[in-house]
Amino acid sequence: MNEILDKQLCEKYPLLFRDRNADMRTTAMCWGFSHGDGWFNIIDTLCWHLHRKYDDAKSRHDYLVSRLGKPRFGEKGVAVTQEDIDDAKVKVDEEAIKVPTVVQVKEKFGTLRFYIQAGTDEHYNYISFAESMSGCTCETCGKPGKRLGRGWIYTACEEHAEDDDWAQSLVTEEE
Numbered sequence: 631m632n633e634i635l636d637k638q639l640c641e642k643y644p645l646l647f648r649d650r651n652a653d654m655r656t657t658a659m660c661w662g663f664s665h666g667d668g669w670f671n672i673i674d675t676l677c678w679h680l681h682r683k684y685d686d687a688k689s690r691h692d693y694l695v696s697r698l699g700k701p702r703f704g705e706k707g708v709a710v711t712q713e714d715i716d717d718a719k720v721k722v723d724e725e726a727i728k729v730p731t732v733v734q735v736k737e738k739f740g741t742l743r744f745y746i747q748a749g750t751d752e753h754y755n756y757i758s759f760a761e762s763m764s765g766c767t768c769e770t771c772g773k774p775g776k777r778l779g780r781g782w783i784y785t786a787c788e789e790h791a792e793d794d795d796w797a798q799s800l801v802t803e804e805e
């Protein structure tokens with residue numbers, strides 16, 4: 631995937647991609663996103679789900695900080711205290727720890743492979759759905775596509791299918 635999209639994901643989801651530039655002895659994430667640009671939206675949506683609870687806790691904390699000593703929205707007369715803010719910060723730290731670390735993102739046999747460390751069943755369900763979506767999404771442009779080829783399998787729309795019969799043969803379920 632191109633550098634701009636790569637950077638965009640790492641900035642938007644810093645906890646998931648905390649190892650993006652870590653040493654190759656500890657992560658495969660140092661190689662970046664090894665697939666085409668067409669899967670950007672799938673990955674962006676997946677990451678949004680994996681990062682969401684932390685982002686929610688953080689927005690709540692930031693909101694309380696902005697309301698210190700003032701009443702909260704919808705609760706007339708109840709002012710936000712430092713204690714409320716401290717409690718919200720504890721929640722932010724708890725959620726931060728629960729965000730899994732992405733260790734590798736790549737294409738294999740025409741579909742996305744998204745590997746994490748310290749994931750929950752909920753995380754793996756989202757990943758499984760995203761990986762399935764990649765199997766019907768052109769890896770080059772993101773339009774609806776099919777898994778094609780023999781031996782070397784890839785997922786492409788009509789426009790981005792390789793220009794020969796061998797490479798255009800459809801991958802069937804039995805394969």
Ligand SMILES: [Zn+2]
Nearest residue numbers: 768771787790
């Ligand atoms: Zn395409």
